Amino acid sequence: xxxxxxxxxxxxxxxxxxxxxxxxxxxxxxxxxxxxxxxxxxxxxxxxxxxxxxxxxxxxxxxxxxxxxxxxxxxxxxxxxxxxxxxxxxxxxxxxxxxxxxxxxxxxxxxxxxxxxxxxxxxxxxxxxxxxxxxxxxxxxxxxxxxxxxxxxxxxxxxxxxxxxxxxxxxxxxxxxxxxxxxxxxxxxxxxxxxxxxxxxxxxxxxxxxxxxxxxxxxxxxxxxxxxxxxxxxxxxxxxxxxxxxxxxxxxxxxxxxxxxxxxxxxxxxxxxxxxxxxxxxxxxxxxxxxxxxxx
Amino acid sequence: xxxxxxxxxxxxxxxxxxxxxxxxxxxxxxxxxxxxxxxxxxxxxxxxxxxxxxxxxxxxxxxxxxxxxxxxxxxxxxxxxxxxxxxxxxxxxxxxxxxxxxxxxxxxxxxxxxxxxxxxxxxxxxxxxxxxxxxxxxxxxxxxxxxxxxxxxxxxxxxxxxxxxxxxxxxxxxxxxxxxxxxxxxxxxxxxxxxxxxxxxxxxxxxxxxxxxxxxxxxxxxxxxxxxxxxxxxxxxxxxxxxxxxxxxxxxxxxxxxxxxxxxxxxxxxxxxxxxxxxxxxxxxxxxxxxxxxxxxxxxxxxxxxxxxxxxxxxxxxxxxxxxxxxxxxxxxxxxxx
Numbered sequence: 119x120x121x122x123x124x125x126x127x128x129x130x131x132x133x134x135x136x137x138x139x140x141x142x143x144x145x146x147x148x149x150x151x152x153x154x155x156x157x158x159x160x161x162x163x164x165x166x167x168x169x170x171x172x173x174x175x176x177x178x179x180x181x182x183x184x185x186x187x188x189x190x191x192x193x194x195x196x197x198x199x200x201x202x203x204x205x206x207x208x209x210x211x212x213x214x215x216x217x218x219x220x221x222x223x224x225x226x227x228x229x230x231x232x233x234x235x236x237x238x239x240x241x242x243x244x245x246x247x248x249x250x251x252x253x254x255x256x257x258x259x260x261x262x263x264x265x266x267x268x269x270x271x272x273x274x275x276x277x278x279x280x281x282x283x284x285x286x287x288x289x290x291x292x293x294x295x296x297x298x299x300x301x302x303x304x305x306x307x308x309x310x311x312x313x314x315x316x317x318x319x320x321x322x323x324x325x326x327x328x329x330x331x332x333x334x335x336x337x338x339x340x341x342x343x344x345x346x347x348x349x350x351x352x353x354x355x356x357x358x359x360x361x362x363x364x365x366x367x368x369x370x371x372x373x374x375x376x377x378x379x380x381x382x383x384x385x386x387x388x389x390x391x392x393x394x395x396x397x398x399x400x401x402x403x404x405x406x407x408x409x410x411x412x413x414x
Numbered sequence: 415x416x417x418x419x420x421x422x423x424x425x426x427x428x429x430x431x432x433x434x435x436x437x438x439x440x441x442x443x444x445x446x447x448x449x450x451x452x453x454x455x456x457x458x459x460x461x462x463x464x465x466x467x468x469x470x471x472x473x474x475x476x477x478x479x480x481x482x483x484x485x486x487x488x489x490x491x492x493x494x495x496x497x498x499x500x501x502x503x504x505x506x507x508x509x510x511x512x513x514x515x516x517x518x519x520x521x522x523x524x525x526x527x528x529x530x531x532x533x534x535x536x537x538x539x540x541x542x543x544x545x546x547x548x549x550x551x552x553x554x555x556x557x558x559x560x561x562x563x564x565x566x567x568x569x570x571x572x573x574x575x576x577x578x579x580x581x582x583x584x585x586x587x588x589x590x591x592x593x594x595x596x597x598x599x600x601x602x603x604x605x606x607x608x609x610x611x612x613x614x615x616x617x618x619x620x621x622x623x624x625x626x627x628x629x630x631x632x633x634x635x636x637x638x639x640x641x642x643x644x645x646x647x648x649x650x651x652x653x654x655x656x657x658x659x660x661x662x663x664x665x666x667x668x669x670x671x672x673x674x675x676x677x678x679x680x681x682x683x684x685x686x687x688x689x690x691x692x693x694x695x696x697x698x699x700x701x702x703x704x705x706x707x708x709x710x711x712x713x714x715x716x717x718x719x720x721x722x723x724x725x726x727x728x729x730x731x732x733x734x735x736x737x738x739x740x741x742x743x744x745x746x747x748x749x750x751x752x
Contacts, residue, residue, distance in 0.1 A: 133563060220527060244563065246683055247535040248519050253527035261614040262491055264520045283516045284428065289619040374532030374576035378545060381568045383701050390725060395734025400746035403730060410712055412691045413751060
């Protein structure tokens with residue numbers, strides 16, 4: 119039996135590489151200055167889905183909700199081996215917290231049905247919440263397995279998964295369809311395939327094609343879309359109009375959590391005692407710790 | 415309205431034993447309930463949980479909502495989230511707190527989604543305050559405070575229009591404080607009717623070990639960051655810790671780099687510790703890390719970058735190469751104390 123998988127992926131700011139330019143003087147974040155990357159655990163989730171396809175056959179589709187720029191991420195998914203990549207994008211979706219994000223993604227997934235397994239990274243590095251996976255599963259009425267380390271086997275509509283828990287692991291058996299969130303150790307993402315890069319580097323999302331027509335009055339969007347579809351280079355895009363979404367549940371409007379206040383991190387004055395990095399310095403330090411009743 | 419001033423804590427149990435973090439949250443929840451002039455309640459799900467339920471009274475719970483059934487012995491997402499979601503929908507507590515554990519982080523988002531509640535992960539502080547948001551006044555909101563965006567900012571999150579406000583908090587962030595006189599609380603049974611859908615995910619095998627690591631109880635912690643350079647260099651921290659009777663820990667960056675296990679991660683997404691002595695080696699001092707260690711009685715920082723933020727929270731600062739300084743420190747200790 120072959121299986122149809124969909125992987126939820128996210129483009130995230132590279133929070134490990136935040137430079138001075140990114141922080142404004144008032145302590146807010148200038149997102150446009152941030153380099154973006156493929157959320158690491160989502161990349162592992164895609165790899166796990168591809169390995170699963172290699173083993174049992176079927177299809178792997180990648181889906182992301184994000185702005186036009188997220189098309190880059192979808193091309194990366196195609197380079198790795200995804201059969202199709204879908205962008206979910208609309209101004210109405212902007213500013214969403216995890217609840218509003220999971221609402222839009224679950225509606226997009228309904229459009230993309232049927233599927234057997236939905237994969238996602240455990241969490242994204244820009245928020246570390248690990249909430250969108252379970253919230254999407256809940257909205258679709260699907261069971262979930264979080265913190266998956268390995269898929270042991272699949273047989274018919276039953277899948278066996280090893281998952282990490284506090285101080286140990288569990289082996290779970292689940293009935294498909296199912297949503298699985300994946301931890302970093304589950305797989306090592308394969309490099310991009312040169313052949314696939316050549317094949318898909320010109321793949322464009324609807325938003326990107328629309329942008330082309332804005333700067334070139336000779337181009338017509340419907341014609342362009344047909345052309346790209348025919349070449350197999352069209353990245354489908356789902357907007358609010360394509361999904362039957364309630365706009366009150368999307369974006370900032372549909373987000374119960376709001377940012378009330380942002381404080382830039384103020385470092386305390388460095389009132390510490392400097393110890394020279396020498397043998398004498400270390401002797402003096404031990405003496406001080408003995409005075410502090412920590413040693414001795 | 416009195417019904418809507420309740421503070422609930424989900425009491426997590428593994429093998430019938432309560433998780434420490436649940437009592438820490440009860441202690442914090444008690445303070446929040448006092449601010450709201452509301453009631454603190456515990457939600458316990460499991461099998462043969464009577465005595466565990468009683469234990470929550472020592473932390474100020476006035477009522478336990480107890481779902482006790484043989485099929486609920488081990489945590490399983492679907493039945494647990496169904497029970498809790500139904501309870502939240504019915505009683506509309508003002509606040510629900512979960513531990514930021516594997517179980518809490520599996521359960522809380524599912525319940526928040528079902529009840530359309532706001533949920534904030536990994537809070538490092540919780541407060542009650544009157545808030546004006548978009549020119550509207552909201553009395554007694556829960557302020558959910560957490561570092562965000564790579565630790566460059568601290569965000570205060572609110573859920574102004576959400577009847578139920580939810581948060582997860584990691585172990586050690588809140589202090590466990592029993593009440594002087596246990597509350598004479600009541601236990602209210604919550605009926606559970608098994609449903610075929612609850613068995614869509616079945617536990618086949620369980621491998622649980624008692625945690626060998628108890629960073630919270632360690633008087634001395636020797637901790638390393640990404641600045642240790644590699645796994646090989648990191649091993650010197652074990653030598654130092656062994657010598658001075660401490661535990662080894664690491665930052666998230668060190669865990670991600672594979673220098674040390676996640677169970678020994680200190681910080682916002684790891685454990686919060688308050689040892690007598692914390693030796694930070696090759697740690698720059700991002701706020702997520704500082705949130706987990708800045709209450710140590712004494713902090714020694716060793717870093718080659720004199721501008722590293724860790725020097726802003728330490729008591730003794732050593733600017734130098736960790737791989738040169740630590741052997742000097744080891745020798746000095748041996749010479750003075752052995």
